[in-house]
Amino acid sequence: MPAGTWTLRPADADDRQAIRRLWAESFGPPDGEADRWLDLTIGDAPARCWVATAPAADVVGFLFAAEVDRRFLQSYLRDHPIVDSLPTRIALIHMLGVTSEWQSAGVATALVRQSLKWASERVSVMLAALWRRDDHVDSSGLSPKLGFTHVSTVEGFYHDRIYCPDCGTSCSCPAAIHVKSLTDEQPS
Numbered sequence: 001m002p003a004g005t006w007t008l009r010p011a012d013a014d015d016r017q018a019i020r021r022l023w024a025e026s027f028g029p030p031d032g033e034a035d036r037w038l039d040l041t042i043g044d045a046p047a048r049c050w051v052a053t054a055p056a057a058d059v060v061g062f063l064f065a066a067e068v069d070r071r072f073l074q075s076y077l078r079d080h081p082i083v084d085s086l087p088t089r090i091a092l093i094h095m096l097g098v099t100s101e102w103q104s105a106g107v108a109t110a111l112v113r114q115s116l117k118w119a120s121e122r123v124s125v126m127l128a129a130l131w132r133r134d135d136h137v138d139s140s141g142l143s144p145k146l147g148f149t150h151v152s153t154v155e156g157f158y159h160d161r162i163y164c165p166d167c168g169t170s171c172s173c174p175a176a177i178h179v180k181s182l183t184d185e186q187p188s
């Protein structure tokens with residue numbers, strides 16, 4: 001972990017290139033997906049992107065979150081039965097990545113906490129479909145630490161990715177679906 005401090009702030013249009021780079025480093029080429037989420041979060045939609053920045057290191061972490069309705073969630077989770085047990089509008093953490101040099105420094109914890117504060121002003125439940133990786137640190141430690149409950153694992157969740165840093169061209173990684181009640185969160 002490098003010396004020095006990092007800070008969080010909302011992402012802006014100037015962060016596009018750094019987020020694309022970090023997305024590719026974390027998840028493989030974004031193939032337009034990062035830009036679609038940036039368009040959402042920088043515009044007026046109920047969605048946000050936060051970045052962690054460090055002196056002389058630019059953007060070292062990012063997280064996308066969005067408020068979504070049941071129709072969006074059914075498509076996102078491919079009609080997973082968990083959707084029927086959730087409120088009609090919830091918040092979703094879509095992607096979370098921290099550059100390898102700055103991992104294990106609390107960056108992801110702070111990014112998720114920031115998103116929880118934002119979401120708690122809008123909805124009562126946060127959901128995250130979290131990438132499970134056999135040979136890398138993933139968010140297995142992060143989600144219980146922040147009060148998320150694992151409700152299901154979806155095999156092959158990322159099958160439509162054109163490239164996966166772990167699997168190569170075709171991704172067979174599972175996603176672990178986690179939910180958290182926001183009723184006890186402090187608003188931001």
Ligand SMILES: CC(C)(COP(=O)(O)OP(=O)(O)OC[C@H]1O[C@@H](n2cnc3c(N)ncnc32)[C@H](O)[C@@H]1OP(=O)(O)O)[C@@H](O)C(=O)NCCC(=O)NCCS
Binds near residue numbers: 138
């Ligand atoms: C998963 C990831 C986002 C965690 O980011 P991070 O900034 O390193 O996380 P934090 O420092 O906030 O640590 C959060 C928890 O993760 C676990 N963790 C972090 N680094 C770890 C390590 N080297 N070994 C084991 N567990 C670790 C711990 O449980 C930690 O909580 P603790 O410090 O209170 O024990 C980061 O490793 C990453 O970007 N990985 C590649 C992309 C990815 O897998 N994204 C998540 C799936 S969508």
